[in-house]
Amino acid sequence: MSPSMFPTQHAAVLHAAKDLRLEERIVWSPKPGEVQVQIASTGLCGSDLHYYKHGRNGEFAVRQPLVLGHEASGIVTAVGAGVTGLVVGQRVAIEAGIMCRKCSFCQSGRYNLCKSMRFCSSAAAFPHVDGTLQTRINHPAHVVHPLPDTCSFEQAALAEPLSVLVHASRRAELTAGQSVLVLGTGAIGVLACAHARSLGASRVAAIDINQTRLDFAKKNGFADQTYCFPPADSPKNAEEQLRRAKENASLALAALDKEDGFDVVFECSGAEPCIQMSIHAATTGGKVMLIGMGTKNATLPLSSAALREVDIHGSFRYANTYPAALELLSSRKLGNVEKLVTHRFKLQDAKKAFETLERGVDEDGLLVLKVMIGDGQVS
Structure with missing residues (x-):
């Protein structure tokens, strides 16, 4: 033929x-x-x-x-x-x-x-x-x-990015009552907020440099609190960048009335300054989930993580998540x-x-x- x-x-x-x-x-x-x-x-x-x-x-x-x-x-x-x-x-x-x-x-x-x-x-x-x-x-x-009967085609297409968060939340062993901070409020960050709320997080906060994205997250009930960093000059060297990351974390935590840090931090931006800040933003004994993929090599404040026993976990794509993601999308638990x-x-x-x-x-x-x-x- x-x-x-x-x-x-x-x-x-x-x-x-x-x-x-x-x-x-x-x-x-x-x-x-x-x-x-x-x-x-x-x-x-x-x-x-x-x-x-x-x-x-x-x-x-x-x-x-x-x-x-x-x-x-x-x-x-x-x-x-x-x-x-x-x-x-x-x-x-x-x-x-x-x-x-x-x-x-x-x-x-x-x-x-x-x-x-x-x-x-x-x-x-x-x-x-x-x-x-x-x-x-x-x-x-x-x-x-x-697909579940009540899951639309558009909702089902969200199962792939949502699976990233289902997988990351499982690795973080996120449970009801824990506080969650999300760095970066693109589509993945918003889904991180939504999934944390569906699991019963006691508080969900989001940080970004884009006020419009933060307004979207708060207006639509994905985040309880938001904090926007103003534009700033680039640091002169790695030492200054690490110092600034610690200072920025302190400023954000104070603004969010969470000076002791959050139980779980989802780093969804992939930006090196945010990765550095995430370690300082986690509470003692807390966890950082690295989800964003924007930086190939990052300088990290590992001494801060080690001294406070902050666990840093990598999270890559997903496995065995689709049934759970589709059920969530059809259940209305994601707001x-x-x-x-x-x-x-x-x-x-x-x-x-x-x-x-x-x-x-x-x-x-x-x-x-x-x-x-x-x-x-x-x-």
């Missing part, structure tokens, strides 16, 4: 920095063990934006055309041989990581650390694995999750989480969607947090 006889679809394909093209591609049938999903909603992530802006995300440069997007939901349109538990017409969320299922990490349940992990819309592996900014995608059935989605675009307007996310404000000057691409429904 000639290629012209196969059905086709559209995909948003990145060829180089800022070179995003809407292309027509063949729709292939799913292989054994796969299902085909017609995409309803895809949320844009910070890593997607890095690829769009720079043609790379950290050390991983795009070496071949790559379909972006990995926060997605849709409906099953075809089922490959050997698949059980999923049927055509079923509403699902797509877990973007494809693990080997054989290594020691996979066998022990920590498959997010699988060294053979292949992740949709990431250039970490070669050949790259295309993401979800396309009409349909074939994906392994074992990482496709049925106004749907308001996190501030802007919506069609697939053919993907380039405009990325440009809007990059600016951080839309043409009317309104805050941009989570951008969704898709119809939110399927035919």
